[in-house]
Amino acid sequence: MAVIPAGRYLMGATPGEEERESLADEFRGRSEPQHGVTLRRFSIGRLEVTRGEYRAFVEATGRPGGGCFVWARTRFEPDPLASWRNPGYAQDDAHPVTCVSWEDATAYTAWLGRRTGRNYRLPTEAEWEYAARAGTGTVRFWGDDARLSCEYANGADAAAAAQIPGAEDWPTAACDDRHAYTAPAGSYRPNAFGLHDMQGNVEEWTQDCWNANYAATPRDGSAATAGDCSQRAVRGGSWEDGPVGLRVAYRVGSPASVRVHRRGFRVAAD
Secondary structure, three states: OEEEOOEEEEEOOOOOHHHHOOOOHHHOOOOOOOEEEEEOOEEEOOOOOEHHHHHHHHHHHOOOOEEEEEEOOOOEEEEEEEEOOOOOOOOOOOOEOOOOOHHHHHHHHHHHHHHHOOOEEOOOHHHHHHHHHOOOOOOEOOEOOHHHHHHHOEOOOHHHHHHOOOHHHOOOOOOOOOOOOOOOOOOOOOOOOOOOOOOEOOEEEEEEEEOOOOOOOOOOOOOOOOOEEEEEEEEOOOOOOOHHHHOOOOEEEEEOOOOEOOEEOOOEEO
16 A cells, blocks of 8 residues: 555646547546545555455355456457456456456455454545546646656557457557456556556556546545436546547446456555
């Protein structure tokens, strides 16, 4: 865990960012309006929760985990045989766990809290973005230049285009990050808070109920508890995302029960 100092920052996409980055029209406006947020000190995992860590939870609790959305050459579709043990590509226990739902991730944090006596939880959206920015106000924590992404993040790139069936048509970064699918947690350069993989590798669940924009979200760093709580906010992009999805402000919503082969989480604590 890294201790993140209290502070204030501007949350959301910078003015004109979505147009400059050529974000598809149907995704625009989700990270607006940009607004000030003041946060208390908190802790967050330096790494995404790994498959080995999640394995310990499953072995202790017997939690089931079958069925996951996967890429099937031309589209996403549910695979009843896919799971965190077999997301459709090779992993070992050093890789971030994927094919976990928001419900799975929340159950993991509760189990970890019972085991350690500490109040672990998922980060709020505001905490996640503050931690990801690490004091910066640029499109990505390393700056605005997407061409530098392969030093800092595992996204869709030359390796993905060469190795993933159908990925030759994806929007990819003009570089090679050496991993087509997930990379071992912590493989890329950290941000100024010492956090790895805040962009890329696997996208990450947060606590918040989904809202289509920031018009009514909290300004104190707490989680949004109003909105569509059957869906939860997902942040950070993944190995499947091109440069536009590896922006700090990028966000999507997803049903809390859904498992996807590019999605995982990291833990936080007060």
